[in-house]
Amino acid sequence: MSDRIAIDELSVPPVADELGRAFADAGFQLHLVGGSVRDALLGRSSSAGPLGRKWEDLDFATSARPEQTLELLDRIASTTWTTGAAFGTIGATFRGERVEVTTFRADQYDRVSRNPVVAYGETLADDLRRRDFTINAMAVSVPGHEFTDPHDGRGDLARRVLRTPGTPEESFADDPLRMLRAARFAAQLEFDVDGDVREAMTAMSGDLSRITAERVRDEFVKLMGGTDPVLGLRLLVDTGLAEVFLPELPNLRMQIDEHAQHKDVYEHTLTVVRNAVSLEDDGPDVVLRIAALLHDIGKPDTKGLGTDGRVTFHHHELVGARMARKRLRDLRFPKEQVTAISHLIALHLRFYGYGRGEWTDSAVRRYVTDAGDQLSRLHKLTRSDCTTRNKRKASRLAADYDALEERIERLREEEDLAKVRPDLDGNEIMRLLGIPPGRMVGEAWNHLKEVRLDKGPLSRDEAEAELWRWAKDQGVLPE
Structure with missing residues (x-):
């Protein structure tokens, strides 16, 4: 499904169109994709900011290869970084906005290792097909503002349901972390999970053990920060995913x-x-x-x-x-x-x-x-x-x-x-008792802190008297 919807509702920021024109002039396509489009359609992103936009993150997909993207961004952006270059992603600060541009992906997985084997796609359709859920498989071209939604993600947003573009079994076999992401999105968006997706999560929950602890932690933290984390937690327990981690x-x-x-x-x-x-x-x-x-x-x-x-x-x-x-x-x-x-x-x-x-x-x-x-x-x-x-x-x-x-x-x-502290510090304890730095000073300090907790603030004379009593009991002073 591809059409010119009333995309002005999304308040596509001028910076996105400007970046899109730069890519178009170089002969490449550029599309806003994923969570950027989803959250804008939901009205979840910030409407404040210097551009008065609803977009919170600017994620793009492009027909350019990573080296071409980097060359182009190096010319027009204030900074660039290549942390995700191995996965086709180049980051940049453009007109004060943080953007990430990823080459069309058609990932392949060996279904044993913990990371995807990156394969670049030739079309936007290739890229959207490999995404985790239909609500993340939508795109808006820039600067043309053509809306592309081949898997009815917009309909699923309206129905408030999570589905996968292909079969959930294939999707989760490719990347088991997507099962945890389903629970995370349920918590963040307060969406239901499609029955087929839930069944696949239950049958394949053990596959989550293929994923590194760091990636699991990151998704779990996002789930716990969601609007209703209990929705996600129930899904983790009901499907058996919680048993894994x-x-x-x-x-x-x-x-x-x-x-x-x-x-x-x-x-x-x-x-x-x-x-x-x-x-x-x-x-x-x-x-x-x-x-x-x-x-x-x-x-x-x-x-x-x-x-x-x-x-x-x-x-x-x-x-x-x-x-x-x-x-x-x-x-x-x-x-x-x-x-x-x-x-x-x-x-x-x-x-x-x-x-x-x-x-x-x-x-x-x-x-x-x-x-x-x-x-x-x-x-x-x-x-x-x-x-x-x-x-x-x-x-x-x-x-x-x-x-x-x-x-x-x-x-x-x-x-x-x-800031409960003893009424005498370490230097005063050493001076009064005539002892050098060491274990005994720490023990005296701890004793005076316990007295401070029990009795509240002491006067100077009371604190010194308490120190003398303790020192005598400990044999630090002669009888």
Whole structure:
């Protein structure tokens, strides 16, 4: 299907037409393709920006070979890069816009290795046929603005469904990562997955093991940052894809929680993820969302039966933190994200018990200090974890946490909780005790920090007296 639709709706940016004219003058075709066209038709891209356009990313397909594209862009673009040249893609900054231009592709796969064997196509039809889903297999020529949609991607956008241009079996055999991309698009766009596509995903889920951990991680992160990640997560579990790279998630099914509030921990977990999404302040917080997803993965390994016959999961937060750390490392997550997520999981139960009135100011200081720079996320995760259907209990827990946050703010006004330090630094400890740098200085510093957490700020005389008492007890000073 190729026609001149009311393409002005898409507000094709002048920069795209200018680039298209440059390619046309050199004897080559140029087309806006893929997600650029899809998102513009959906109205999902930014309408702001210097050109007042709806386009967020400018991806092009061309009849030029990579070396020809590079030669042309070197003449007219401010910068170029060849990171994707092996796959036919040349990047550039053109008139202040980041663009990527890829030679028509007709990829071939050996269906064993993890990467495609690149073969260039001769026509736009070749290129669109090899794309993952029909909604990504549309193009707009520049500067002519001819709309090409050979697989009815526009119709699938209207129906809000994911289909493949060819058979899903062929598509997924060529690149198994496309199965994970289906779940990602379901989460991002809130689309359904065609029945044939779902069946192929289920039958071929094991093929995802051919894909590198880094590529799987990248798609998973995009899924978790989607409008409704739960849609994608359910698809991963229902098709068996989660078993391949995140088996802890399907393992939560049929694990009854200790409060018998849900038929299984899996459903509770998905509710917690949705709760976390609703509490975000400024766009998707993938670290918070993944912490919510993994916060109870330690329950299956810690399941027990108490003397009263109730199911228990003692220390599941600590076991879960260790499990999350290993899984995220296996998926090649950045170290700082692994640390943040596992830390949140380890702390997510700390709040419970606060409402019994047992927390002293010291306990509140320790809560803040232990949370560190993850305190804001810990607030959200803890609130998200309250999924009880008992309205009275839910109201009480919310009120208790409100009270804790108010108490934290009150203490913050009185002292800098974000930077709890001993009232004497290392230099003062060495001078007062007459000792050189070494292990003993660190131990004295840690002792004074514990005192600071317990008692709050000390006067100079009180801090020195506490140091003398500790030093005498440790034998640093004579009796």
